Amino acid sequence: MTTALENLPPAIAWFGRLLRRYPRAGRQLNRAAAPFENLTKVLMFGCNMCGQCILHETGMTCPMNCPKTLRDGPCGGVRMNGHCEVKPEMMCVWVKAERRSRWLPWREEILRVQEPLDWRLKGSSAILNMFSGPLLDERGRP
Amino acid sequence: MSAPHPAYGRFEQALRSGRPVVTCEVRSADGADPAAVRKRARLVRDWVDAVNVPDNTGGVVHASPWASCAILAQEGIDPIVHMTCRDRNRMALQSDLLGANLLGIRNVLCLTGDHMIHGDQPETKPVYDVDSIQLVAIATKLAREGKYLSGREVKPPPNLFPGAAANPFAPPYEYRPLRVGKKVDAGARFIQTQIVYNVDRFEEFMARVRDLGIDRRVPILAGVAPIRSVKAAQFMRDQVPGMEVPDPLIRRMAAAGDAKARREEEGIRICVEIIERLKKIPGLAGFHLMPIEWESAVAEICRQSGLRPATSPPAAGSSASPVSPLLNP
Numbered sequence A: 001m002t003t004a005l006e007n008l009p010p011a012i013a014w015f016g017r018l019l020r021r022y023p024r025a026g027r028q029l030n031r032a033a034a035p036f037e038n039l040t041k042v043l044m045f046g047c048n049m050c051g052q053c054i055l056h057e058t059g060m061t062c063p064m065n066c067p068k069t070l071r072d073g074p075c076g077g078v079r080m081n082g083h084c085e086v087k088p089e090m091m092c093v094w095v096k097a098e099r100r101s102r103w104l105p106w107r108e109e110i111l112r113v114q115e116p117l118d119w120r121l122k123g124s125s126a127i128l129n130m131f132s133g134p135l136l137d138e139r140g141r142p
Numbered sequence B: 001m002s003a004p005h006p007a008y009g010r011f012e013q014a015l016r017s018g019r020p021v022v023t024c025e026v027r028s029a030d031g032a033d034p035a036a037v038r039k040r041a042r043l044v045r046d047w048v049d050a051v052n053v054p055d056n057t058g059g060v061v062h063a064s065p066w067a068s069c070a071i072l073a074q075e076g077i078d079p080i081v082h083m084t085c086r087d088r089n090r091m092a093l094q095s096d097l098l099g100a101n102l103l104g105i106r107n108v109l110c111l112t113g114d115h116m117i118h119g120d121q122p123e124t125k126p127v128y129d130v131d132s133i134q135l136v137a138i139a140t141k142l143a144r145e146g147k148y149l150s151g152r153e154v155k156p157p158p159n160l161f162p163g164a165a166a167n168p169f170a171p172p173y174e175y176r177p178l179r180v181g182k183k184v185d186a187g188a189r190f191i192q193t194q195i196v197y198n199v200d201r202f203e204e205f206m207a208r209v210r211d212l213g214i215d216r217r218v219p220i221l222a223g224v225a226p227i228r229s230v231k232a233a234q235f236m237r238d239q240v241p242g243m244e245v246p247d248p249l250i251r252r253m254a255a256a257g258d259a260k261a262r263r264e265e266e267g268i269r270i271c272v273e274i275i276e277r278l279k280k281i282p283g284l285a286g287f288h289l290m291p292i293e294w295e296s297a298v299a300e301i302c303r304q305s306g307l308r309p310a311t312s313p314p315a316a317g318s319s320a321s322p323v324s325p326l327l328n329p
């Protein structure tokens, strides 16, 4: 078990290099894998398939369900009952994220300043993007 | 004051002075008459260190805030332009940051922006390409690294002084002080808070801010505002998400009756009382007055509460605008 875990990071790095070496195949694999990955994440976390997953930093709550698609924490409009300023019937995504993140051992990850989103990656596999980096074709498509 | 890019603007100088700083908000033009903005500017000019101009607050369209800010600069005021992520993508934000700076505007309050659903054009497409913290980071990158988001060089880089807002009155309360820290991490150089009516809640917030040492990393200005009528107070409580107006205040406003002079007097008195309580809270760098559509109240509040600008007011006829010779009538 330990050896398997120890070998995981180099294996991922190797796999990422492989995908980068053959970007066309990488993109095809990404397109094939995306529906499966996203289906699970949609069912489990209400994923919005942004292709740049930060679920683990946000208490496993998809921040893209926020009507303002905020990735760095709640806006100033959260209602007194913790509901969203835009959709009063919905609990604010970030109220949930903050509460859930307290259970995670890496809870302070929620304080990391996020990079602006790359909107081209919407719909692609976030896991493969993480391994290989974005694999874009000549026309900048994933 | 009239040099094109002084090393520090008056607002930054005020914050560096260590004395309590006073800023206030002035509406952007709601018509094509620059004189309206000049008139408001002159009402507040001698009482504050800097003046904020909001960006389509509540989702109601006004003139671009940087345009009104450029007029304020001609009036000798150091303007703070609000910039929201609601109406502009990252390209427009970068070009507005640079464009505003060309007109002598250095201070930018980076905001997410009230959603248009509360405004008069709710059918608009929301943008929200980046969020307020990423906007702070973009402004910092432009100014400090001299680079656009793409990595391309900006020559010469703009001289920006980015800041951000904080709302201690919206859940999750425990997260709010941490969020201020996150904004400072991204590069925020000053913080202006939502209007304080619930002083107890604000005290708790500031206690946590001091525990985290954030007040030593960034100057925090407490937002205050006079209430003009019971109706206005109820509107803020019920219709403005993220605002907390305690019932005792609403009862006091109701008790003041309907006569304009009486209720306005009471509104200003409440505001001054809140300022007096806030003055006792350690870790605050000053006050930010938000006299919603009531700029003439600023002088009265400052007079009664003894608030004075930390820096000396501009000489009459002076200008902080690098382009004023061309634009001035």
Ligand code: SF4
Pocket (backbone or CB within 6 Å): A065, A066, A067, A068, A069, A070, A073, A074, A075, A076, A077, A078, A079, A083, A084, A085, A086, A087, A091, A092, A093, A094, A095
């Ligand atoms: S209240 Fe929460 S979910 Fe709603 S827009 Fe603000 S941050 Fe997003």
